[in-house]
Amino acid sequence: MKIVEKSDKKQVKKDREFKPNIVCFCCNWCSYAGADLAGVSRFQYPASIRIIRVMCSGRVEPAFILKSFKDNVDGVLVTGCHIGDCHYISGNEFTKDRFERLMKILKYLGLKDRFRLEWISASEGKKFAELVTTFTNQIKKLGPLNNI
C-alpha cells in the first residue's frame, strides 16, 4: 500500500514543472563581472541560479559544495577567472586541484553531473548565460536531488 502511495506522490511532483535550485559561486573579479555583463547585455538565462559572490574561487571550500548538496540543492556551479588571470595570482590553480580531488568523491556518490567548475572572464557575459542554460537543462534532466 505504502509503496503505491509514494509513487503517486512522485507522479504529482513530476507533473509540476521542476525548477532546479542551483547555487553558483562567482569570484568577485572576473566571473561576477561576467554575470553582471550577461545581465546588462540582456542575455536570457534561466532564473534557476542563486549567485554567491566570493573574493576568489579559491575561497570556495569543497565543504560548501557538500553543504549545498546536503541541504538539497540540485546543482552547484563554481566559476572563477581563467587560469593565469586570478586576481590573487594562483587562487584558481589551487581551486582546480582541489575540485579535481572532490570530483573523485562526487563520482563515488553519484553526484558528479550535478557539479561543474568553469572559468569565466569579465567579458564573457554570453558564455555565462550559456553555461547557466546548459547546466540548468542538464539538472532538469537529472531531476530533483531529493525526489522522495
Place this chain on the structure above:
Amino acid sequence: MIIKGKLREYLNNCYQCAMCSGICQMGRIQKYTPSRIIQLIIEGFEDRIVESGMLWDCLTCNSCLEKCPYEVNFAEIVRDARNKMLDAGIMPKIAHKGFYTLLSEIMSKENITPEKTFEWVPSGCEVSEKGNILYFVGCAPLFSYEFDESMNNAVDTLKILCKIENEPIVLLKDEKCCGHDLLWQGKIEAFKKLAIHNIKSFERSGASLIITSCAEGYRTLKIDYPSMFENFNVKVKHLVEYLYEKLKENKIKFKKEKKNTKILKLTYHDPCRLSRFLPKSFNIYEKIRYIFKELEKVGYVYNEMVHNKSNSLCCGVSCWLNCSDKAKALRYHRMLEAKDVADNLVTTCPKCEIHFRCLQNDTETVQDINVIDLSNLLENVIEVIPSQQNKEVSKK
C-alpha cells in the same frame, strides 16, 4: 528533561566519587570534570549544561566508564545530549570544515546510492558481489580526498583475506558509511538511515561473515547495529579477531624475517573503539597481543607503552570533533610515549593513523616514529599453511 530512561538511571547511580574526573583524558588539557557535570544535571541544571555546549568537548573515550564503580556511561549520556544540542542549535566545531561528516550526511539520503569503483583491488584478488565473506571497506576511499595513504589499509587487508580464503571476497558496490561519526555527533536519524541501507545490502549479498579493518566500523556494526535493529545478526569480525582465530586454528603462520634486515621494534596503540568500547568478554586486548607474541617469535620486538590496554591514551580526535591545539597535545604525548619504547606505532584504527600522521607533518620531534596499520605490517609476513600440512599437525 533531556536525559531520560536508562541514561537517567545511570546518572542517579553516580555517588560523586569523582574517579571519572580524575581519569578524564580531556581533563589533562583543559578543565573537564564529568562528575560535576553529572551532579549539575541531577540538580536540575541540565539546560545550562546543554546551552554551554561543553558536552561537545568530551572525547567520548570511555576512560571514565572504565574507572567508574557504578558503570555510569558518560559517553552515552553525551551522545544523547548532543542530539538535543543540535536541535537547540548549539553546533560543534567539526574538523576539516565538516567535510567528512557532510559526506556521511549526504550518503544518508535514501535516494543517493554510492557507486564504488574497485580499481584499487590488488591484482590476483578475486572479488564478487555475492558470497560468504564480506569485507566492509568503510570510509577509506573517501579519506583519499586528502590523505593519500588512506587506501593502503584496505588494499592490504584485502590482500590478506584473499591469501587466506579460497573463495572470492564480497565487496559492496553500494556500501555506505557505517555512520559511526554521525551517531557520536548526535545525528541519530541520519545514522539510522545509513544503517538500514547497509543492513539491506548485507542481506542482499548473502554474506554470513563481515570483516572490517576499522575499529570504529567494528564497534558500530558489532554493537550499535544489533542494539538498534534486532533483525541484524550477521557475524562481524575485526581483522584482529579474524587473524587471531586463524593463528589458533593453525591456518596461518608468520614468516621469519630475513637475517640482515633491521629488527623492527613495535608498540601498539589501543584505539578506544576497539578496547574500552567493547564488552570485556571480547578480550581484544589479549587477542592482539597474542598476534604480537607470534610476531616476536619470528624476530620482531614488541614493547608496551606506559599507558596500554584499557588505560591507553586517546589520539585526541573522535568523530572529527575536538581537533585543536589542545587535542594535539594529547596526540603529541601519546606519540612520545610510543617513541620511548619503539620505532613503529601499530594501530588498528585508520583514523588514529590519520591523526597521528597529521601531527607528524608539523611536529618534527615525532617524525621518526613510523605509524602503521596492522594490515600493512602483516601483509608481507603472513604465510598460509597448506591444508594437508594442517591435517598432519592436528593428527599429531
